[in-house]
Amino acid sequence: MSLEISNLTKAYGGLRVVDDVMISVPTTGITGIIGPNGAGKSTLFSLITGFIEADAGHVSLGSVALDGLPPYRRARAGMVRTFQVPREYTHLSVRENLAAAAPDQTGESLAGLFLTPGKVRAEEKAVAEKVAATLDFLRLTRVADLAAGGLSGGQKKLLELGRALMTGARLILLDEPFAGVNPVLIEELSARIHELNARGTGFLIIEHDLGALSRLVSAMHVMDRGRIIASGTPSAVLSDTAVREAYLGGGGKAA
Amino acid sequence: MISFAELALNGIVSGLVIGLAALAVTLVFGIARFANAATGDVMTLGAYAALSGAGLTGSLVLGGLFGAAAGAVVGLIGYWLVFRKLGGRSSVAALLASIGVAFMIRAVMGVAFGHGQKVFPMPMVRPWRILDIRVHPNDVNLCAVVLVTLAIVFAILHLTPIGRQMRAVADDPSLARVSGISPQKVMMALWALAGAVSGVAGTVVGIKTVVSPEMGWELLLPAFAAAILGGIGHAGGAIVAGIALGIVQEVATPFVGFTYKIALSFVVLLAVLLVRPKGLFGTVAGAR
Amino acid sequence: MEAYLIAIAIVSAVYVLLALGLTLQYGMTGIINFGHVGFFAVGAYAAALLAEQGWHPLPAFLAAGVLAAAAAWPLGMVSLRLREDYFAIVSLGFSEVVRLVVTSEKWLTKGVQGIPGIPKLFTGLGVGLPNSLAVLAVLLLVNGLAIYAMRRIVRSPFGRMIEAIRDNEDAVKALGKDPARFKVQVLMLGALLAGFAGAFYAHYIGYISPDQFVPLVTFQIWMAIIMGGVGRVSGALAGTLILMLFLEGSRFLRDVLPFISEVEMASVRLGIVGLALILFTLYRPGGIMGEARRT
Numbered sequence: 101m102s103l104e105i106s107n108l109t110k111a112y113g114g115l116r117v118v119d120d121v122m123i124s125v126p127t128t129g130i131t132g133i134i135g136p137n138g139a140g141k142s143t144l145f146s147l148i149t150g151f152i153e154a155d156a157g158h159v160s161l162g163s164v165a166l167d168g169l170p171p172y173r174r175a176r177a178g179m180v181r182t183f184q185v186p187r188e189y190t191h192l193s194v195r196e197n198l199a200a201a202a203p204d205q206t207g208e209s210l211a212g213l214f215l216t217p218g219k220v221r222a223e224e225k226a227v228a229e230k231v232a233a234t235l236d237f238l239r240l241t242r243v244a245d246l247a248a249g250g251l252s253g254g255q256k257k258l259l260e261l262g263r264a265l266m267t268g269a270r271l272i273l274l275d276e277p278f279a280g281v282n283p284v285l286i287e288e289l290s291a292r293i294h295e296l297n298a299r300g301t302g303f304l305i306i307e308h309d310l311g312a313l314s315r316l317v318s319a320m321h322v323m324d325r326g327r328i329i330a331s332g333t334p335s336a337v338l339s340d341t342a343v344r345e346a347y348l349g350g351g352g353k354a355a
Numbered sequence: 356m357i358s359f360a361e362l363a364l365n366g367i368v369s370g371l372v373i374g375l376a377a378l379a380v381t382l383v384f385g386i387a388r389f390a391n392a393a394t395g396d397v398m399t400l401g402a403y404a405a406l407s408g409a410g411l412t413g414s415l416v417l418g419g420l421f422g423a424a425a426g427a428v429v430g431l432i433g434y435w436l437v438f439r440k441l442g443g444r445s446s447v448a449a450l451l452a453s454i455g456v457a458f459m460i461r462a463v464m465g466v467a468f469g470h471g472q473k474v475f476p477m478p479m480v481r482p483w484r485i486l487d488i489r490v491h492p493n494d495v496n497l498c499a500v501v502l503v504t505l506a507i508v509f510a511i512l513h514l515t516p517i518g519r520q521m522r523a524v525a526d527d528p529s530l531a532r533v534s535g536i537s538p539q540k541v542m543m544a545l546w547a548l549a550g551a552v553s554g555v556a557g558t559v560v561g562i563k564t565v566v567s568p569e570m571g572w573e574l575l576l577p578a579f580a581a582a583i584l585g586g587i588g589h590a591g592g593a594i595v596a597g598i599a600l601g602i603v604q605e606v607a608t609p610f611v612g613f614t615y616k617i618a619l620s621f622v623v624l625l626a627v628l629l630v631r632p633k634g635l636f637g638t639v640a641g642a643r
Numbered sequence: 644m645e646a647y648l649i650a651i652a653i654v655s656a657v658y659v660l661l662a663l664g665l666t667l668q669y670g671m672t673g674i675i676n677f678g679h680v681g682f683f684a685v686g687a688y689a690a691a692l693l694a695e696q697g698w699h700p701l702p703a704f705l706a707a708g709v710l711a712a713a714a715a716w717p718l719g720m721v722s723l724r725l726r727e728d729y730f731a732i733v734s735l736g737f738s739e740v741v742r743l744v745v746t747s748e749k750w751l752t753k754g755v756q757g758i759p760g761i762p763k764l765f766t767g768l769g770v771g772l773p774n775s776l777a778v779l780a781v782l783l784l785v786n787g788l789a790i791y792a793m794r795r796i797v798r799s800p801f802g803r804m805i806e807a808i809r810d811n812e813d814a815v816k817a818l819g820k821d822p823a824r825f826k827v828q829v830l831m832l833g834a835l836l837a838g839f840a841g842a843f844y845a846h847y848i849g850y851i852s853p854d855q856f857v858p859l860v861t862f863q864i865w866m867a868i869i870m871g872g873v874g875r876v877s878g879a880l881a882g883t884l885i886l887m888l889f890l891e892g893s894r895f896l897r898d899v900l901p902f903i904s905e906v907e908m909a910s911v912r913l914g915i916v917g918l919a920l921i922l923f924t925l926y927r928p929g930g931i932m933g934e935a936r937r938t
Contacts, residue, residue, distance in 0.1 A: 113526070149817065151813070151816075151817075170816070170821070171813075171816040171817060172815075172816045172817075172818075172819050172820055172821045172822075175816070175817060175818060175819030176819040180817060180818060180819065181817050182817075183813070183814070183817070187811040187813055187814040187817075188810075188811070188814070189806065189807045189810035189811055189814065190810050190811075191806060191809075191810055192803065192806055192807060192810065196803055196806075196807075197807075199800075199803060200800075200803045200804055200807045200815075200818075201818045203819060205800045206800075207799050207800030207801060208800045208801050208804050208820075208825075209801070210796075210801060210828055210832075213795075213796070213799050213800070213801050214795075220799070220800065223800075224800065227800075263814075263818055264818070266818075267818055267819055269819075389728060390728050390731065390732055392735075437921055437925065440925055441924070441925070444924075444928075446727065446728050447669075447673075447675050447727070447728075447731075448924045448928065450675065450677075450728060450731055451865065451869075451920050451924050452920065452921050452924045452925065454677075454862055454865075454917070454920055455916075455917040455918065455919070455920030455921035455924070456917065456921065457917065458859075458862070458913045458914060458916055458917025458920070459914050459917035459918055459921070461910070461913060461914075461917075462910045462911065462913040462914025462915075462917060463910075463914065465906070465907070465909070465910030465913070466907055466910045466911070466914075469906075470906045470910075568910075576735070576736050576739060579732045579736070580736075583729070583732070612747060614743055614746060614747040615743060615747060617739065617740075617743060618740045618743050618744075620736070621736040621737070621739070621740045624732070624733065624736060625721050625722075625733065628721050628722050628725060628729060628733065629721050632725050632729070
């Protein structure tokens, strides 16, 4: 199964921020998209996940066409994104943040809540166990009962990853997971992503930081001025002259 | 019996006023990013200032300038004392504060000028008859005032550096930081301009109908509806939508009755949000 | 004096019901409802008109609440999917349209004249203190039930979701849940409470007219929940207390200073509500107790 993106285009006032992008992302591997600031990477994510309406093009996940669907329907199809600036539920505890991401809860409908309290209790117990396991996996148990707004930047990135895991998504889209994260935690995050991938979750990662990404991914696409200018294995892509020009000539840092 | 054509003509006059108010709303919405509920009461203030100015100077034109100036000054005061401090907070903070500003302006007007209705001293003029349609010279003058105001506003927006900066910020707020535009300067220009436009709009309504502490608040809903219909942040769209709304309101009055005029704005508002939330000319979708 | 205190307590309990509805909508879910008085009006007029038709108060009250909630449904469906400030505008517009309708449809509502002679409740117990106490008891019971239900909701998965929506709606969408579904339900629940409040108000005051349902009422409730501390049931209670002190205090002031006319006093009241809204959003968004969350 794969996420298929074809001819995806978005323009703002004549400027094509995402220009005829065509890529195929397997839901088994770890795929990277790199590019200098302003290349259109985050816009591409928003187009894929439905947060911005595309001018043209198609997105499908497996056999499901996602065009025109609202973000939550796309997420339910099995593809969940995180945000460049973490969007934790600030006043909820880390534990509650994770629990709120569990899909299909009877207790989330008023009728279910008041008419079938037994079922709600049973489901809540199952969710609590899954949350505990996720907290443990991400090494967040220590901060589980703190308000999420007070976490460090790196912890928030872990929490976002954790919420995505709670949904049971097949493909997780990470928007600059390493930005503003200290090197130790980057290693930690990379290790978790690898481990999850080994267990069957696919990743599509946008990153500015080439070093961390190239060690992580099996395939890489390079974006510049809205277009995909190169695709391939990390080593092939990084030795491509067009890529070196876009990155080094464009003023982006090649770490 | 008023003919259909006369109703439509009336609609153009009130539509131009709604358009002015919607312009003030859409400028603030596009640049300061919230629906300014004080717009209506700044109009009221403009009307009272114009009334006082006309009384003092004996000139309606000078009175109108008083109205515009008072609107601009109150806009600036509101920005400096309240909205400037709410930058970076959620939109509900600015929304609530604008309701607070609206109430305070109305309270001051109520205490200062009383709750009775006041009228501008207008000379009685016989209406002209053009192709069997009665045209009031006053209406023609008011239209001229609105058109001149619009010309000035669009000239400021398109021909001056500060106007270009305002439009740039409206298009992309993050642009302001990277391109060296001073946000404070843009904001002050915005609030002065929006205030002056509201002041003129209030004066025109006051001359066309009556001046009372509630007059501006009653125009807030049509102004919001026109601003959203025209596409938030789209100055030209606000005017076109305002005129359209004005004509619809007047033409529909014989069928739905006088009191439901304002309700029509609400119906239009719901219809726009249902069918096309980004408005007729808008580029920014209402959905986040 | 006892009669006065009971009267104050009854009106306070009506306001608490309104404040609880807004706490659920804004404080817990982040819905910017600027048209609360519209739902209050729907409840009040429904109860008054059904009483005129000879309905028993119990089904009439239920109908009043359900009608208010039903009025909330289409509003929410149209605008709660959009930017949060669009709902502020739409709800404000709704409350003004409700006022226009009850002003214009004279055949039904007697227009600006208003509906007089709405029967008091529990007159069978004896007019005066006994029936007022019974009304107060029922109001307190309804408030207690509302608070119980809200507590239950907050601690449930549903409550977790609405607080998540308040904190970050985009994240909720990104994780596969439809915020609009939750928001419409919360809006209707809050409107239900406002509808009940309206029914109690109509029967207690005995006379309703369009000018009792102006937007000022909505923003008095906003003032109350912000002063008391947004998002907490205790905040709604504390805020309503402050609101009642303010309203009664200003009435008392009028008695002492008879040279201030009623319309002037109305302007002063309006100005103070406006000033309070500004000062609290600017300096104490967490209420007088401070802390809690910023708006």
